Amino acid sequence: MRKRMTVGKTVIYFLLILLSATIVVAFWHLLSLSLSPSYIATKGGLLLYPRDATLDNYARVIGNRYIWQGYKNTLIRTVTGTVLQLFFTAMGAYVLSKRFFPHRTFWTLFIVFTMFFSGGLIPTYLVVKNLGLLNTYASMILPGFISAYNLVIMRNFFQSLPEEIEESCLIDGAGRLRIFLQIILPLSRPILATVALWLVVGHWNSWFDVLIYISDDTKFTLQIVLRRIIITGSKEILDTSAAAGAAEMESVVSSEGLKAACIFVTTLPILCTYPFVQKFFVKGIMIGSLKG
Amino acid sequence: MTRASIRAEKKNGVFMDWLYSFRGYRKHLTLVLMFLPVVVYFVIFKYLPMGGIVIAFKNYKISQGIFGSAWCGLDNFTKAFATSTFSRSVRNTLTISGLKLLFGFPMPIILALMLNEVSHPRFKKTVQTISYLPHFLSWVVLAGMFQQLLSPNNGAVNALLRDVFGVEKSLYFLGDNRYFRGTLIVTDIWKNVGWSSILYLATITGIDPELYEAATVDGATRWQCTRYITIPSLVSTIVVMLILNVGSIMDAGFDQIFNLYNSAVYQTGDIIDTYVYRYGLGDMKYSLATAVGLFKNVIAFVLVLGTNLIARRISGEGIW
Numbered sequence A: 001m002r003k004r005m006t007v008g009k010t011v012i013y014f015l016l017i018l019l020s021a022t023i024v025v026a027f028w029h030l031l032s033l034s035l036s037p038s039y040i041a042t043k044g045g046l047l048l049y050p051r052d053a054t055l056d057n058y059a060r061v062i063g064n065r066y067i068w069q070g071y072k073n074t075l076i077r078t079v080t081g082t083v084l085q086l087f088f089t090a091m092g093a094y095v096l097s098k099r100f101f102p103h104r105t106f107w108t109l110f111i112v113f114t115m116f117f118s119g120g121l122i123p124t125y126l127v128v129k130n131l132g133l134l135n136t137y138a139s140m141i142l143p144g145f146i147s148a149y150n151l152v153i154m155r156n157f158f159q160s161l162p163e164e165i166e167e168s169c170l171i172d173g174a175g176r177l178r179i180f181l182q183i184i185l186p187l188s189r190p191i192l193a194t195v196a197l198w199l200v201v202g203h204w205n206s207w208f209d210v211l212i213y214i215s216d217d218t219k220f221t222l223q224i225v226l227r228r229i230i231i232t233g234s235k236e237i238l239d240t241s242a243a244a245g246a247a248e249m250e251s252v253v254s255s256e257g258l259k260a261a262c263i264f265v266t267t268l269p270i271l272c273t274y275p276f277v278q279k280f281f282v283k284g285i286m287i288g289s290l291k292g
Numbered sequence B: 001m002t003r004a005s006i007r008a009e010k011k012n013g014v015f016m017d018w019l020y021s022f023r024g025y026r027k028h029l030t031l032v033l034m035f036l037p038v039v040v041y042f043v044i045f046k047y048l049p050m051g052g053i054v055i056a057f058k059n060y061k062i063s064q065g066i067f068g069s070a071w072c073g074l075d076n077f078t079k080a081f082a083t084s085t086f087s088r089s090v091r092n093t094l095t096i097s098g099l100k101l102l103f104g105f106p107m108p109i110i111l112a113l114m115l116n117e118v119s120h121p122r123f124k125k126t127v128q129t130i131s132y133l134p135h136f137l138s139w140v141v142l143a144g145m146f147q148q149l150l151s152p153n154n155g156a157v158n159a160l161l162r163d164v165f166g167v168e169k170s171l172y173f174l175g176d177n178r179y180f181r182g183t184l185i186v187t188d189i190w191k192n193v194g195w196s197s198i199l200y201l202a203t204i205t206g207i208d209p210e211l212y213e214a215a216t217v218d219g220a221t222r223w224q225c226t227r228y229i230t231i232p233s234l235v236s237t238i239v240v241m242l243i244l245n246v247g248s249i250m251d252a253g254f255d256q257i258f259n260l261y262n263s264a265v266y267q268t269g270d271i272i273d274t275y276v277y278r279y280g281l282g283d284m285k286y287s288l289a290t291a292v293g294l295f296k297n298v299i300a301f302v303l304v305l306g307t308n309l310i311a312r313r314i315s316g317e318g319i320w
Helices: A002-034 A037-043 A054-061 A067-094 A104-116 A119-130 A146-159 A164-171 A177-187 A189-205 A210-212 A222-230 A236-243 A248-253 A253-291 B005-019 B023-027 B030-059 B075-082 B083-102 B106-117 B121-136 B139-149 B156-165 B179-207 B209-217 B222-247 B252-258 B263-269 B272-282 B286-315
Strands: none
Touching: A002 A054, A002 A253, A002 B106, A002 B121, A002 B139, A002 B179, A002 B286, A037 A253, A054 A253, A067 A104, A067 A146, A067 A177, A067 A189, A067 A222, A067 A253, A067 B030, A104 B030, A104 B286, A119 A210, A119 B030, A119 B272, A119 B286, A146 A189, A146 B263, A164 A177, A164 A210, A164 B023, A177 A189, A177 B030, A189 A222, A210 A222, A222 A253, A222 B075, A222 B139, A253 B121, A253 B179, A253 B263, B005 B023, B023 B030, B023 B139, B030 B075, B075 B083, B075 B286, B083 B106, B083 B179, B083 B263, B083 B286, B106 B121, B106 B179, B106 B222, B121 B222, B139 B156, B139 B252, B179 B222, B179 B252, B222 B286, B252 B272, B272 B286
16 A cells, blocks of 8 residues: 555656656757857757857847847836736726726626627737827737726725725715825735736736737847847848848857847846745735636 | 506615715725726726727728728628638537537546546545646637647658557648648647646535545445446536537637648648638738628627536536
8 A cells, every 4th residue: 555655656756757857858958059159059859058158049049139229118018007007906906896887787797898809910910000009118008908807806806905994085075086096005915016027027028919009129028039130030120230240150150049048138137136026926826716 | 556556666675775885986085096996997998899890890091090981781691691701610619618618628637537546645645746747828829739749741640650559651631631620639638738627626525534434445446436326426517518618619629720721721720710810810800800790709608607507507506
């Protein structure tokens, strides 16, 4: 009996290690690739450590103006988008959490309905286009400004706060807006943090809106620059900055290694912060699932 | 008073209440102003595009605008439905979703059950942290990774297959119709299995430990505990998740496929969403693409609404 148990456990441990290994090794291989010169990469195979380590790939990626611009644009959209979206979603959710708000059921349905049905890609694109938002930062933030899902989750949280807190403030003559800003928001830090993290990751990883709304390459975000480099395989983006002696560099720096370096430069902020914020996301998924 | 008149009175009362609540807007002017941005947003970016759906029934020309373009009835639908590219995209969507459901759905449950057996908390934590990671990366990043790992020339996976398993010929995972769907399913599991297991793990954590104690006293093995306590406790979560997954069967994973596919694998990988993108924004066939999009959205709407209602019944409380 005892023996069979340990065999089962060994198998489980082995499978869990295997799953983790595929993830760790994939990243490790890519990291090694990004630190290796081209002849290593073209030789192929699994690379468990960088051979003849070189920082050339990174030097070239970091020296590239598109990457820097991409970083700048991604930061702009992430910071502006997250702050504005969080604030307006919370404000709307607060209003909807008030049971005495007129036609509350109707307004909730008005919002929830959009989770189930949408105009689709083309009509949304045409609205953004006709509003003159193409090639603006607004087109990266406004079309998805308020998520019905986040709003409902926040509304539920606000509903769980005791009404008495507000009543005493109302008697003291505070308006609803002041109560929202000075009482409700500070009390709601956990839910605000969770939603903010979702928004940050969403903006950081977002690429499709830039692909369809933005054609001005000075407004490209990191994800789109990366997409151009690795998927469309367009070398121009990397070549324009290194115009001088580009052909010569091509022979030294591997394009595989270069792509790997691009991936790491793009993902680094997530990889670095992820272990520390992971538990907030896990908490968040529970908030979302426990009776949303 | 007759019953009918009472009912009429009641109905009238509801209507009067509804009418009366309009006064509430003036009374709570601050709240109205606070809510206004939300309404404006939803009207412009959600309901206006729904109105834009009319171009599915028109022959939309940019120069003539939405209102100026001529009506054409169901022409766009019949035109689209007649093409083999369209039927292929529907077939691919359903096949890929179905396969993802079949192979991908049980994985997080198995992972959660396995994690539950781990008796070293540090080990468990590490596996969890690592397995959640891919969920936070975009498909652009992951597509870049997989392109390199799965490359037929110098990719690590083909090298492993050759050196360890003796597979002589390099497999073109992303460019061969025989392997493309398999690649989609495996990479999808790889990205999401950890993250999706959270919900099941949480349910397991919520199981009363006394059940296990009692079972162990009665001489139950670990496997019997899992079989007769853990799995039955998970059933309602599993059923709800399964139903919700069935509801989203029209979404085969646009982000993933769009970043991984190429014209060589349209045969097995072109789904409705990628079709709409290519014809709509690529070829500027706005009306045709809107019609196909509408076709998909209506089916998805019915499915999601239906499955949500069922899930609500089963779980006893609303998902939304």
